[in-house]
Amino acid sequence: MKKPYLETQPDENGYFGKFGGAFLPPMLEEPFAQIQKEYEKIKTDPEFIEELKYVRKHYQGRPTPISFAKNLTEHCGGAKIYLKREDLNHTGAHKLNHCMAEVILAKHLGKKKVIAETGAGQHGVALATAAAYFGLECEIHMGEVDIVKEHPNVVRMKILGAKVVPATHGLKTLKEAVDSAFGVYMETYEESLFCIGSVVGPHPFPVMVRDFQSVVGFESKEQFLEHEDKLPDHVIACVGGGSNAMGIFAGFIDDDVELIGVEPMGKGEKLGEHAASLTYGEEGVMHGFNSIMLKDAEGEPAPVYSIGSGIDYPSVGPEHAYLSSIGRTKVALCNDEEAVDAFYKLSQLEGIIPALETAHAIAYAMKLAKILPSDKTILVNLSGRGDKDIDFVVDNHEIPNAKF
Numbered sequence: 001m002k003k004p005y006l007e008t009q010p011d012e013n014g015y016f017g018k019f020g021g022a023f024l025p026p027m028l029e030e031p032f033a034q035i036q037k038e039y040e041k042i043k044t045d046p047e048f049i050e051e052l053k054y055v056r057k058h059y060q061g062r063p064t065p066i067s068f069a070k071n072l073t074e075h076c077g078g079a080k081i082y083l084k085r086e087d088l089n090h091t092g093a094h095k096l097n098h099c100m101a102e103v104i105l106a107k108h109l110g111k112k113k114v115i116a117e118t119g120a121g122q123h124g125v126a127l128a129t130a131a132a133y134f135g136l137e138c139e140i141h142m143g144e145v146d147i148v149k150e151h152p153n154v155v156r157m158k159i160l161g162a163k164v165v166p167a168t169h170g171l172k173t174l175k176e177a178v179d180s181a182f183g184v185y186m187e188t189y190e191e192s193l194f195c196i197g198s199v200v201g202p203h204p205f206p207v208m209v210r211d212f213q214s215v216v217g218f219e220s221k222e223q224f225l226e227h228e229d230k231l232p233d234h235v236i237a238c239v240g241g242g243s244n245a246m247g248i249f250a251g252f253i254d255d256d257v258e259l260i261g262v263e264p265m266g267k268g269e270k271l272g273e274h275a276a277s278l279t280y281g282e283e284g285v286m287h288g289f290n291s292i293m294l295k296d297a298e299g300e301p302a303p304v305y306s307i308g309s310g311i312d313y314p315s316v317g318p319e320h321a322y323l324s325s326i327g328r329t330k331v332a333l334c335n336d337e338e339a340v341d342a343f344y345k346l347s348q349l350e351g352i353i354p355a356l357e358t359a360h361a362i363a364y365a366m367k368l369a370k371i372l373p374s375d376k377t378i379l380v381n382l383s384g385r386g387d388k389d390i391d392f393v394v395d396n397h398e399i400p401n402a403k404f
C-alpha cells in the first residue's frame, strides 16, 4: 500500500522536494535542532496528544462544524458551497490550532516566554491567549500600518497581557514584523520560543504547524461525509503563509479532491500591488527557508500589498511551493474588490461576517460554484471571522443595501 502523503513529506532535513530547509545564522542552529528534537519526541507522546485533545475540546471549542451555505449556493446557482467554520474557534480564527500546541512545546522546552510576528493580529491574539492559558510571557511584533488598521486586535493582545512591539521599518506590515520578531528572538532564544504563525520559517515550523492544523482537514473529511455521503469535489482556502490551507488540504491530500489555494491579487498585477507569491514569484530564500517568493529588481523580498493584512506576505510555505510544483494543488486569484464583495455577500446571505483574508476564498468559491453543475460540491475553509475588519471595511466600502 502507498504510504500516506503526510508521512512522506518533508524529508528529515525539512525539504518538501527542493523547498523548505533551515537557513539559519550559526547561533540559531542549535536552538532549532532542539526544537526539532523536542517536537519529534512530543508528537507521538500520548500525554502531549491527550493534553492537546483536551484543550481543543474543552477550551477551544473543537470540533468546529461544517455549515451548508444554502443561501449563498442559491445565489450562485451552481455547485453546493459548504463552510468549515474555523471562525467559531475561540479567538475567531484557525490560528489557535497551532498556538496552543506551540505554547505546550515551549513549556516542554523549559521556555518562559513566547515571541511572534502578526499581520492582521489574529496570530498575536491567539498566541497571547495560549500564553495566558499556559502561564507564559508573550511578546508580539506587528507592523505600524497594521497596528492602525487592526486596532481592536492590538487592544485584545494588550488586555490578554501581551507586549506589542511595533515594526517601524520598510512597509511596516507583516514581513517587517517577522524581521523584527526574529531580531529579538536571536537575542533571547535561551529563554524564549519564536512561535511562527504559519507554515513558514525554518524547519521544523512548516511541518509542525501543518501537523497542528491538520485537525481541520481530518475533522472536515468526517463531517463532510456526514453531510453528503461523499467527499467534496473542490476544497478552497486562502493562502498567506498557507497554514489554514495546509490544515484543510491535509485531510484530502490522498483523495481525488481538487485542492485550490487562493492568493491575494490586491489592486493589480504590478509588483507592489499584490501578494500573489506562488503565481508571480520565483525560487528564493527568505526568513530562513527556500520557497517561491516575490523579488524586487535587486532580488530582495518585494513590497507586497493586500486588503487582507494576514495574507500580504512576499513568500509562501514551502509545502505549498512543492504541492503546486507537482500539480497536486491549484492556485487561484482574488483581488481586493472581489474580496470586499464576498465579505458583504456572506454577511448578508448567511449571517457570517468573514475575515477579509477568508473573503478571498469565499470570492473564488462563488466564482467556481457559478460555472459548476448543482451535483458538484465545494468546501471552503472559513478561516476566521471578520469582527476585526468591520471598521476598516465600512469606512472604505459602502454597505450594500444599507437600510438606514
Ligand SMILES: *Cc1c(COP(=O)(O)O)cnc(C)c1O
Pocket (backbone or CB within 6 Å): 093, 094, 095, 120, 122, 123, 197, 198, 199, 238, 239, 240, 241, 242, 243, 244, 245, 310, 311, 355, 357, 358, 383, 384, 385
Ligand atoms: C492569519 C490568517 C490567514 C492567513 O494565514 P495562513 O497561514 O495563510 O492561513 C487567513 N485567514 C485568517 C482568518 C487569518 O487570521
